[in-house]
Amino acid sequence: MTDLKGELASLKIDRSRGASVGPLGWSLRLLIPAALLLLTLYGLRIRQALSAVEVETAKASLTTGASAAEAPAGTPILTASGYVVARRKAVVSAKIQGRLAWLGVEEGSHVREGDVFARLESTDYEAAVERSRAALQRAEADLVENERQLRLADRLEAEKVLATDQRDAAASRVSVSHAAVAQAKADLSFNEAQLQNTNIRAPFTGVVVKKMAEVGESVAPIPPGVTISSASGAIVALADLATLEVEADVSESNVARLGNDQPAEVSVEAFPDRRYKAILRQVIPTADRTKATVQVKVTILDKDKDLKPEMSAKVTFLEKEKPKDANAAAAAPPTSVVTVPKDAVVTRDGKAAVFEIREGKVLLRPVTVGVERQGVLVVRSGLSGGEVLVSRPPETLKDGDSVRVKG
Secondary structure, three states, X not given: OHHHHHHHHHOOOOHHHOOXXXXXXXXXXXXXXXXXXXXXXHHHHHHHHHHOEEEXXXXXXXXXXXXXXXXXXXXXXXXXXXXXXXXXXXXXXXXXXXXEEEEOOOOOOEEOOOOEEEEEOOHHHHHHHHHHHXXXXXXXXXXXXXXXXXXXXXHHHHOOOOOHHHHHHHHHHHHHHHHHHHHHHHHHHHHHHHHHOOEEXXXXXXXXXXXXXXXXXXXXXXXXXXXXXXXXXXXEEEEOHHHEXXXXXXXXXXXXXXXXXXEEEEEEOOEEEEEEEEEEEEEEEEEEOOOOEEEEEEEEOOOOOOOOOOOEEEEEEEOOOOOOOHHHHHHOOOOEEEEEEHHHOEEEOOEEEEEEXXXXXXXXXXXXXXXXXXXXXXXXXXXXXXXXXXXXXXXXXXXXXXXXXXX
């Protein structure tokens, strides 16, 4: 029993010797918390990187001196919406009622002024012309006979063989024959004109924008002022694409800001990356009381084949360029212009802004933008040039968010 107690006592740990720890023990005690701290920080960095929004970048460019003159110029005054229309257009119909026998055009066909592009059935009119010609020949034959009888009556009257009344009667028959010939000629001219009216001719050079009848359909003259949508009995709608312009509605309060030959830029929804030079041609001298607007007509100066009538358009009127004094221009400091890609500009709370990237986070910066050309916007205030911006920022991106650049 005594031996068992002794053996158990020998296995007991001496707690009094724990205070004496060697150098290796202290190193382990310090390294373990440091390693845990590093792992925690590394995990946070990984978590932050994984939660960051992946974005593409763009850069604000600063152009100074002579090159700045090549940057987009002109300050926008106001913007108006409207439609592309042809200044010269017409709904073409026949001058007479009839059935369409031939139609030689389709939508998009080009026609020249005076070209016959459709014909009506003309059998009845051809018969009427032949009948009129026969009536004219008969009237002319009667005239020849009555003139012969008048000459005979004149000779017999001179020989005292024929009474004066009989001679006068012969003269009257000649006069009636002259009238009959004139009437026959008029009837022939009328029927020939009716026959010509079966040929439908282009009133001006242009393009067929809509075909409104097919062969076999009855067509008829239409009254003035009929539009494409309300035309009934018409054959085609024709437009001169060389006269394309924009009709836009401008608020009454802004009309006074426009002047003669006001410069402008036109963009259409079909080609949002294109800008067409334009100039104000006319301000209609009456307002629309229901919309409180005034219609203006803007001539497109550099139109191309892609523009089509009835396209939705936006007109941006620009401030006129003021005459420059050569001496003042020489003494003036170099002009600087800041430009950014259009995709980098967003609207937040109704105002234009950009997201600048700084140390992995974005800073929302309000900006004032000017005119746009070829996908580039002039920044009038808010940037100094050289800033790295977010291109096409998502709607959910907000000030202070973490981001990482694609690639």
